[in-house]
Amino acid sequence: MLNKLTAHELLEKLEKKETTVNDIATALSSRIQEVDPRVRAYVRLAQPGQINQCGLPISIKDNICTEGLNTECCSKILEGFKPPYDATVIKKLKSAGIAIWPNKLNMDEFAFGSSTENSSFGPTHNPWNLECVPGGSSGGSAAAVAADEAIWALGSDTGGSIRQPAAFCGVVGLKPTYGRVSRYGLIAFASSLDQIGPLTKDVRDSALLMNIISGHDEKDSTSADIPVPDYTQALHGDIKGLKVGVPKEYFIEGMDPETRKIVDEAINKLKSLGAQVAPVSLPNSQYAVPVYYIIATAEASSNLARFDGDQYGLRKAGIQNLIESYKQTRGEGFGQEAKRRILLGTFALSHGYYDAYYLRALKVRTLIKNDFDKVFSEFDCIVAPTAPTPAFKIGEKSADPLSMYLSDIYTISVNLAGIPAISLPCGLTKSGLPIGLQILAKPFAEETIFRAAYAYEQSTEWHKLKPKL
Amino acid sequence: MAISRETIEYVANLSRIQLSEEELKKISGQLAAILDFIDKLKNADIGNVSPTSHILPLNNILREDSPKESLPAVQALANAPQKKNDFYAVPKVIE
Numbered sequence: 040m041l042n043k044l045t046a047h048e049l050l051e052k053l054e055k056k057e058t059t060v061n062d063i064a065t066a067l068s069s070r071i072q073e074v075d076p077r078v079r080a081y082v083r084l085a086q087p088g089q090i091n092q093c094g095l096p097i098s099i100k101d102n103i104c105t106e107g108l109n110t111e112c113c114s115k116i117l118e119g120f121k122p123p124y125d126a127t128v129i130k131k132l133k134s135a136g137i138a139i140w141p142n143k144l145n146m147d148e149f150a151f152g153s154s155t156e157n158s159s160f161g162p163t164h165n166p167w168n169l170e171c172v173p174g175g176s177s178g179g180s181a182a183a184v185a186a187d188e189a190i191w192a193l194g195s196d197t198g199g200s201i202r203q204p205a206a207f208c209g210v211v212g213l214k215p216t217y218g219r220v221s222r223y224g225l226i227a228f229a230s231s232l233d234q235i236g237p238l239t240k241d242v243r244d245s246a247l248l249m250n251i252i253s254g255h256d257e258k259d260s261t262s263a264d265i266p267v268p269d270y271t272q273a274l275h276g277d278i279k280g281l282k283v284g285v286p287k288e289y290f291i292e293g294m295d296p297e298t299r300k301i302v303d304e305a306i307n308k309l310k311s312l313g314a315q316v317a318p319v320s321l322p323n324s325q326y327a328v329p330v331y332y333i334i335a336t337a338e339a340s341s342n343l344a345r346f347d348g349d350q351y352g353l354r355k356a357g358i359q360n361l362i363e364s365y366k367q368t369r370g371e372g373f374g375q376e377a378k379r380r381i382l383l384g385t386f387a388l389s390h391g392y393y394d395a396y397y398l399r400a401l402k403v404r405t406l407i408k409n410d411f412d413k414v415f416s417e418f419d420c421i422v423a424p425t426a427p428t429p430a431f432k433i434g435e436k437s438a439d440p441l442s443m444y445l446s447d448i449y450t451i452s453v454n455l456a457g458i459p460a461i462s463l464p465c466g467l468t469k470s471g472l473p474i475g476l477q478i479l480a481k482p483f484a485e486e487t488i489f490r491a492a493y494a495y496e497q498s499t500e501w502h503k504l505k506p507k508l
Numbered sequence: 509m510a511i512s513r514e515t516i517e518y519v520a521n522l523s524r525i526q527l528s529e530e531e532l533k534k535i536s537g538q539l540a541a542i543l544d545f546i547d548k549l550k551n552a553d554i555g556n557v558s559p560t561s562h563i564l565p566l567n568n569i570l571r572e573d574s575p576k577e578s579l580p581a582v583q584a585l586a587n588a589p590q591k592k593n594d595f596y597a598v599p600k601v602i603e
Contacts, residue, residue, distance in 0.1 A: 123586060333549075
């Protein structure tokens, strides 16, 4: 049962010599063998007997480079890729005495998706209802933590890819401020939006993990040279007088009524804990999804140009002409969503369309950022739903890309503005699916987020609920 | 907005992606629907707004140009689909 505990509980047990890292690894390993054939959170089925851990284990999304350990972004085009180096976050974890679990976590190919259905390894299933998606793109990370197949995990968030699966699977997921965590060794999707962040069983684990992975890195020139506080200091439970804004644009028609009711109750809980809650306006919210699908695809089309079969991954054999080799390798190696996004991004950047699409999107991005700046000049944080509905069925949205894109309607503007946000469990629907509460704050105010999230979490029992598997 | 077959073929060529006939038809329809949705941005008032390409106020981050340890060639080439001596080998570039 060691696998059911949080990282901070296990670290305490290790400290007191009440358990060993081998016992923890064994418990985790047998849990994975018991449930992962149904959940499929990891990219490969576990091979018994290969686990030899030197510290408390953490599980890692398949797009974060781990030296010598397959990192394939769940794409056929990166099949067999073993990075020759560790991402900075992996280096930091290893120096903190944390062990990297030797099997990566499933995701949508190159993080393109909201359901973990677009993976070359097949879909991950939601531990709360195996017919539902776990969310995405860090669906493997969220499902593994929810199913106690991982103690804690790292994911990445470009438009909601940590928070939306955290909400769907009933775990805690944080997207840090852009620049708070080094992106070195994170295989790039959209470089102005991507951040690595923790998926954990509770808020304390999230703060502990942020203490380890945050900070400036000379290998990522976009990482911020701002001191890292001890985030656990914010976990005191007092939110009296905290100024909380509720954006009226987020509670719109089309939002699932049950989700709305559960989020409203959570907001009332914050009030009863002493927060000062008031309505606020983010008038340009309606533009977030269209802006994102221009900027993110434009950056992706450029970042994914490197996958051409020259240096790593798939190369279509027997082609004599270089350009033809690129076209056929990429035609065969990329999945449908990757192709769609590369084409859309290339279109938005192409001659004749650049001003009408890309440049316009960058300008509207400024409007979205200004909306947040204005609210945060008066408020400490913003609370909102993480997603408009609970987890949907596998296959329900995979044929209609646009309806899939709209499941990120509440998470995307956070990435466009570069601010931090957390999702934490705030209830279950009648059919037994988790709902997430999102808390947003201004850049580098992760402490405010942890303070509010911890106070809420400790006054409820939602984070203690486990799916029956 | 409708998106012509020529445009998709042009963009696919720029992207160096070979599409099957079936993919080309399917993706054309999907991109048209996505672009219709994106056209919503025409309603935004961007008169005097400057573009945001990057969220942090960072410019020209430079470092000393000094030698450091780097990956040995064997390791750097370990993932290469094809190699020759200490180089990547690719299909012929020059006719």
